[in-house]
Amino acid sequence: MDDKYDLRGLLFSTFEDLIPKVLEGTPLEDSSAQIAFGLATFAVVNIVFLMLFFSQFAILWIERKAVARMNDRRGATTALRSLWVGENGVTAGEWWNMLPFGLGKPIGGLNKWLNKKFGNRDEKFATVDRVNNRSWMGYSIFPGFFQNVADGMKFLVKEHMVPQRADKLIFEVAPFLIVSSTLLILGIIPLSSGMYATNPELSILYAIAIFGIAPIGVFFAGWSSNNKYTLIGGIRSAAQLTAYEIPLLLTLLSVAVLSGTFNIIESIHFQHSAGAWNLFLMPLGAGLFLLTMIAEVERVPFDMPEAEAELVEGWWTEYGGMRFGMLFMAEYIRTYAACFLFTHFFLGGWHLPFQGLISQIPLLGDAYLLIPGAIVVLVKAWLVFLLVFVWARFSLARIRTDQILEFGWRILLPLAVLQVVLAGIYRLYLFDPTAMKDTAAGGWAWDAFGVPMLVPILTTIVWLGIFVLFLNDEDKSGNTERMFHVYTEKPAGTYVPGQE
Amino acid sequence: MAQMWITMGPQHPMTHGLWTLRVKVDGETVIDTEAELGYIHRGVEKICEARDFTQVTPYCDRLCYVSAMTWANSYIYAAEDLLEADVPERAEYIRLISAELQRLASHLMWLGAFGPDIGNLTLMTWCMRDREMFLDLLQELGGSRMHYNYPRIGGVKRDIPIGFADRMIAKVKLFEKRIEEYEMMLDESTIWLVRLQGVGYCNAEEMVEAGVSGPNVRAAGVNYDVRWAHPYSVYDEVDWEPAVEKPTSVKGADCYDRYRVRIEEMRQSCRMVLDAIEKIPGGKNTNYASGDEMIYTKAPTRAPEGATGFSNYECTRGASQFYIEGGGEGRGKKPYRLSIRSPMFITIPFVAKTMIGYKVADIPAIMGSFDPCIGETDR
Numbered sequence: 001m002d003d004k005y006d007l008r009g010l011l012f013s014t015f016e017d018l019i020p021k022v023l024e025g026t027p028l029e030d031s032s033a034q035i036a037f038g039l040a041t042f043a044v045v046n047i048v049f050l051m052l053f054f055s056q057f058a059i060l061w062i063e064r065k066a067v068a069r070m071n072d073r074r075g076a077t078t079a080l081r082s083l084w085v086g087e088n089g090v091t092a093g094e095w096w097n098m099l100p101f102g103l104g105k106p107i108g109g110l111n112k113w114l115n116k117k118f119g120n121r122d123e124k125f126a127t128v129d130r131v132n133n134r135s136w137m138g139y140s141i142f143p144g145f146f147q148n149v150a151d152g153m154k155f156l157v158k159e160h161m162v163p164q165r166a167d168k169l170i171f172e173v174a175p176f177l178i179v180s181s182t183l184l185i186l187g188i189i190p191l192s193s194g195m196y197a198t199n200p201e202l203s204i205l206y207a208i209a210i211f212g213i214a215p216i217g218v219f220f221a222g223w224s225s226n227n228k229y230t231l232i233g234g235i236r237s238a239a240q241l242t243a244y245e246i247p248l249l250l251t252l253l254s255v256a257v258l259s260g261t262f263n264i265i266e267s268i269h270f271q272h273s274a275g276a277w278n279l280f281l282m283p284l285g286a287g288l289f290l291l292t293m294i295a296e297v298e299r300v301p302f303d304m305p306e307a308e309a310e311l312v313e314g315w316w317t318e319y320g321g322m323r324f325g326m327l328f329m330a331e332y333i334r335t336y337a338a339c340f341l342f343t344h345f346f347l348g349g350w351h352l353p354f355q356g357l358i359s360q361i362p363l364l365g366d367a368y369l370l371i372p373g374a375i376v377v378l379v380k381a382w383l384v385f386l387l388v389f390v391w392a393r394f395s396l397a398r399i400r401t402d403q404i405l406e407f408g409w410r411i412l413l414p415l416a417v418l419q420v421v422l423a424g425i426y427r428l429y430l431f432d433p434t435a436m437k438d439t440a441a442g443g444w445a446w447d448a449f450g451v452p453m454l455v456p457i458l459t460t461i462v463w464l465g466i467f468v469l470f471l472n473d474e475d476k477s478g479n480t481e482r483m484f485h486v487y488t489e490k491p492a493g494t495y496v497p498g499q500e
Numbered sequence: 501m502a503q504m505w506i507t508m509g510p511q512h513p514m515t516h517g518l519w520t521l522r523v524k525v526d527g528e529t530v531i532d533t534e535a536e537l538g539y540i541h542r543g544v545e546k547i548c549e550a551r552d553f554t555q556v557t558p559y560c561d562r563l564c565y566v567s568a569m570t571w572a573n574s575y576i577y578a579a580e581d582l583l584e585a586d587v588p589e590r591a592e593y594i595r596l597i598s599a600e601l602q603r604l605a606s607h608l609m610w611l612g613a614f615g616p617d618i619g620n621l622t623l624m625t626w627c628m629r630d631r632e633m634f635l636d637l638l639q640e641l642g643g644s645r646m647h648y649n650y651p652r653i654g655g656v657k658r659d660i661p662i663g664f665a666d667r668m669i670a671k672v673k674l675f676e677k678r679i680e681e682y683e684m685m686l687d688e689s690t691i692w693l694v695r696l697q698g699v700g701y702c703n704a705e706e707m708v709e710a711g712v713s714g715p716n717v718r719a720a721g722v723n724y725d726v727r728w729a730h731p732y733s734v735y736d737e738v739d740w741e742p743a744v745e746k747p748t749s750v751k752g753a754d755c756y757d758r759y760r761v762r763i764e765e766m767r768q769s770c771r772m773v774l775d776a777i778e779k780i781p782g783g784k785n786t787n788y789a790s791g792d793e794m795i796y797t798k799a800p801t802r803a804p805e806g807a808t809g810f811s812n813y814e815c816t817r818g819a820s821q822f823y824i825e826g827g828g829e830g831r832g833k834k835p836y837r838l839s840i841r842s843p844m845f846i847t848i849p850f851v852a853k854t855m856i857g858y859k860v861a862d863i864p865a866i867m868g869s870f871d872p873c874i875g876e877t878d879r
Binding site: 300301307394398399400 | 512514617621622864
């Protein structure tokens with residue numbers, strides 16, 4: 001079902017009405033349709049890009065806050081006020097004075113005015129605020145949210161250094177290759193059926209192709225820095241990304257097989273029309289997708305290419321200033337794009353949970369359907385980021401290189417092949433194409449033996465059972481090498497040599 | 501692949517201090533290593549020759565910046581041996597409690613630094629949170645958080661404050677539960693196990709021959725704890741037993757054994773202080789004034805001609821030994837020669853050689869599992 005709020009349609013119809021009237025009588029009158037199309041596209045692309053880009057600050061904030069709670073700390077809490085607290089030594093500092101040609105003077109003036117108008121009049125908060133800008137009169141607005149802005153400002157005013165014997169051209173090209181290819185991913189991510197920048201016919205293939213460009217940039221960066229740590233990091237990254245690209249491709253292939261399309265928006269429509277999200281039809285595929293995506297974006301536990309314990313900072317050791325900032329941003333955009341892709345492929349995109357059932361209820365159902373699709377997508381993506389990426393990062397350790405590669409080639413690859421076969425079987429034998437319905441309630445295409453929705457329910461139960469079995473599979477007596485064992489034979493402190 | 505030397509250090513996350521590990525790698529495999537020490541050599545032994553016996557204690561505090569109390573105690577026992585001072589039993593109990601609290605804080609610092617070595621950042625903040633409890637307790641005794649200058653020749657600087665016992669019991673009991681929390685997070689994580697088990701094997705015989713001591717050899721099944729083998733202080737009166745891990749492989753102890761033995765040692769320290777605070781002579785809720793005969797006996801300041809003092813003390817990283825040769829004519833108040841035996845100075849070059857054959861990614865895991873401290877290594 002299409003989203004109620006059709007930004008794209010609204011803009012296109014507005015421009016198509018407006019432009020011919022404006023251009024009437026001018027030499028451009030004949031091409032007014034093309035000009036309207038161009039302007040509308042430009043507007044839509046910019047709006048979607050800015051929405052995706054600036055909502056990215058939310059995931060940085062989510063990570064900061066969630067991690068602070070997991071670590072029993074309040075976390076970095078630079079609030080909005082940090083931008084107008086002008087004392088020396090605060091997080092942001094008087095950064096406006098560093099901008100060239102006195103461009104920052106107005107900001108400085110605004111800051112002074114804000115300080116005078118809204119500064120702390122209460123002495124007891126003054127010290128606290130000077131130390132970490134936590135509050136205004138004891139209140140704080142989005143504490144920690146503006147830390148990212150402060151960090152970005154810091155990166156902007158830092159010096160850019162190139163190592164003396166580096167390959168200068170490649171060293172400069174690599175970040176742009178990584179950042180530009182990463183930004184291109186945002187082009188095909190829809191926020192809802194009426195809010196997307198572009199919708200190519202084969203957008204799944206396009207996403208994968210674009211995801212595959214960044215590893216080349218990573219390898220360039222590692223090789224050209226003329227540093228042994230970056231070299232090892234770059235090679236590790238190349239090995240890891242190629243090993244995990246293949247299971248990822250196969251997982252997406254199984255999504256395409258199940259939905260019968262290579263288009264992201266159509267696959268979302270399929271999930272709603274058939275009645276069940278892909279998560280419940282292929283939990284294995286969802287798990288594989290998340291695992292391979294964590295490896296693709298190089299986060300813990302698969303962050304071997306930038307393992308800071310032995311490789312300092314891996315392949316980006318030599319980058320400083322805004323180039324480091326851009327690489328860092330690119331990593332988060334890739335993570336964010338991974339969250340969006342998971343939302344679209346497995347969590348039904350802009351469709352609300354239990355939409356089919358709740359929309360049947362009068363009044364409440366109508367109100368439920370009023371929630372904009374873009375909000376649903378964003379909330380789902382943020383939840384995926386919080387519950388998978390952040391949680392994994394701060395509760396797990398890092399896996400060694402050879403273990404990562406072994407895991408990828410020997411476990412993930414066969415499972416991904418199995419998932420493709422399963423998707424084919426589901427599509428051919430368990431799927432009822434006549435029951436597809438593109439209404440608010442959706443269809444019931446996964447019924448079996450007369451039981452509604454038996455296929456997704458049974459699949460989920462079976463895979464959950466397998467998961468629980470694998471959780472408790474430790475054979476504590478058989479393994480002499482003690483791999484995967486939790487407890488030593490005797491607890492420490494009870495063994496005295498010579499007394500046995 | 502081509503072989504190359506990588507210089508890790510002196511500023512490197514793996515080092516836990518200032519030293520250089522030069523590693524020759526073939527691809528990802530370590531084929532040769534070389535340890536370079538001495539970046540923060542301060543000449544403590546020489547400085548001490550120009551100081552009174554009482555003035556040496558703060559320098560010993562600074563030998564190891566995460567385990568100041570045990571190093572100061574270690575010196576104090578050598579000085580008391582030299583000056584033939586008597587120590588009241590209450591002071592011995594207080595020293596035991598302070599040293600064991602310091603051991604808890606030091607092992608927590610080790611675990612906190614070991615987590616990021618493996619890639620687990622949460623462990624760092626959790627351990628720092630719990631270490632804060634013990635630093636607060638030590639601050640109540642010594643007055644500062646890091647370098648306490650607490651023990652005196654013949655006793656301790658001041659008695660335990662009123663209420664200290666209750667606060668300590670509450671915190672230690674809370675910490676015993678927190679240890680289980682750590683085990684839930686670490687021992688039940690497969691990633692933590694595959695990173696530590698089967699990595700960094702060290703044979704017990706080789707370690708003993710090289711002179712490695714402390715938890716590192718106890719992880720390999722060597723039941724040698726100075727507190728147990730040669731009880732100094734009142735370690736033979738309180739309830740505890742040394743933490744010795746039974747190695748499961750003929751190759752010796754791996755990183756996981758060393759992690760387990762330190763966790764167990766924290767448990768034993770908790771058990772020890774909870775017992776000692778009940779057995780303390782003079783009662784746990786009394787506070788004697790500084791210099792009271794319950795906590796301090798005046799010791800001679802001048803060492804007899806030709807006298808020597810020696811202490812063998814179980815620091816948090818192994819057996820530390822002090823050897824002091826007394827003055828002589830005109831130098832009676834100052835040591836003629838003071839020699840320090842640091843466990844980590846022996847351990848670090850030994851560990852560097854055990855890394856050969858493992859992967860580059862195992863270097864921080866192996867090095868971190870031995871708990872390096874460069875302050876005491878370089879002295």
